[in-house]
Amino acid sequence: MExxxxxxxxxxxxxxxxxxxxxxxxxxxxxxxFLLTRRADNGQWCLPSGRVEAGESxxxxxxxxxxxxxxxxxxxxxxxxxxxxPDKLVIYPDGNKAHIIAVNFEAEIIGGELGGSDETTDxxxxxxxxxxxxxxxxxxxxxxxxxxxxxxxxxx
Numbered sequence: 001m002e003x004x005x006x007x008x009x010x011x012x013x014x015x016x017x018x019x020x021x022x023x024x025x026x027x028x029x030x031x032x033x034f035l036l037t038r039r040a041d042n043g044q045w046c047l048p049s050g051r052v053e054a055g056e057s058x059x060x061x062x063x064x065x066x067x068x069x070x071x072x073x074x075x076x077x078x079x080x081x082x083x084x085x086p087d088k089l090v091i092y093p094d095g096n097k098a099h100i101i102a103v104n105f106e107a108e109i110i111g112g113e114l115g116g117s118d119e120t121t122d123x124x125x126x127x128x129x130x131x132x133x134x135x136x137x138x139x140x141x142x143x144x145x146x147x148x149x150x151x152x153x154x155x156x
Contacts, residue, residue, distance in 0.1 A: 001042055001043045001093075002042060002093035003042050003043075003044060003093065003135070004042055004044060004090060004091070004092055004093065004137055004138060005090070005091040005138075006088055006089070006090060006091075006138040006139075007088070007089040007091060008087055008088055008089075009087060009089075010087055011086055011087060012086075012087055012088060012089040013085070013086045013087065013088055013089050013099030014086070014099065015089050015097055015099075016089050016090065016091075016096075016097035016098040016099045017096070017097065017098050017099070018098070018099050018101070019051060019098045019099070019100050019101070020051070020052040020058070020100075020101050020102075020103075021049060021050060021051050021052060021100050021101070021102040021103070022049060022050065022052055022058050022059075022061045022062040022065065022102065022103045022104070022105065023046075023047040023048065023049035023062070023065075023102060023103075023104045023105070023140065023143055024047060024048050024049070024062050024065070024066050024074065024076070024104075024105050024106070024107040025047060025080065025104065025105070025106050025107070025143065025144055025147040026048070026066070026072070026074065026106075026107050026108070026109060027106070028125045032127060033125035033126055033127050034047075034125060034126065034131075034144060034147075035047070035048065035070065035114075035123065035124070035125055036123065036124065036125075036126050036131065036134070037069050037070060037116075037119075037120040037122070037123045038120060038121045038122035038123065039119065039120065039121070039137065040118065040119055040120060040121050041092075041093060041094075041119075042092075042093050042137075043121070043135065044135050044136060044137045045131070045134045045135060045136050045137065045140075046136065046137035046140045047104075047140050047143060047144065048065055048066040048069045048070055049065055049069075049102070049137075049140070050064075050065035050068070050069070052103075058103045058105075059076040059105065062074075062076055062103075062105050062107060063075070063076065063107070066107060067112070068117055068119060069116075069117050069119050069120050069123075070112075070114055070115065070116075070117070070120070070123060071112050071113060071114065071115040071116075071117070072109050072111070072112040072113075072114055073109070073110050073111035073112040074107040074108060074109055074110060075107060075108055075110050076105045076106075076107050077105070077106050077107060077108050078105060078106040078152060079103070079104075079105055079152060079153055080104040080105060080106055080143065080146050080147045080151060080152065080154060081103075081104050081143065081146050081151065081153065081154030081155065081156060082101065082102070082103050082104075082153075082154070082155050082156070083100075083101070083102045083103075083104065083139060083142070083143065083154075083156050084100075084101040084102075084155075084156070085156060086099065088100075088139075090138070100139075102139070102143075104143040104146070104147070104154075106147055128144065128145070128148060131144065142156075
């Protein structure tokens with residue numbers, strides 16, 4: 001299974017399509033572990049996340065993506081950060097290239113029951129120590145670390 005790759009270089013992002021995405025950090029009740037899903041397309045672990053669609057806000061997209069990937073109803077509670085590194089180009093397994101601007105939120109569960117979807121093959125709550133040993137989607141560990149640090153409004 002081919003993985004999502006990152007190419008770093010001065011203004012490498014200009015070689016890809018501009019995409020707006022979002023992700024959610026959802027903690028367990030003790031705020032010690034966070035929810036990760038395993039992607040069906042490349043087998044990598046990640047925060048519930050995805051692309052913002054035309055006609056929706058970034059927080060609406062975040063809630064929709066979490067529901068699609070986990071069957072959980074959530075509410076966005078806090079902006080963690082905005083990530084837009086122009087020196088990073090994402091290359092997907094299908095060959096598509098993107099310069100991603102990602103908005104990362106914290107969210108809380110307000111309903112539903114945790115489960116998978118056609119986009120995910122596994123899911124669960126993990127500590128940072130566990131996540132650091134997992135095959136993670138590039139950039140997602142950074143977003144989790146920023147959330148765990150209590151940062152708000154990070155711009156990278």
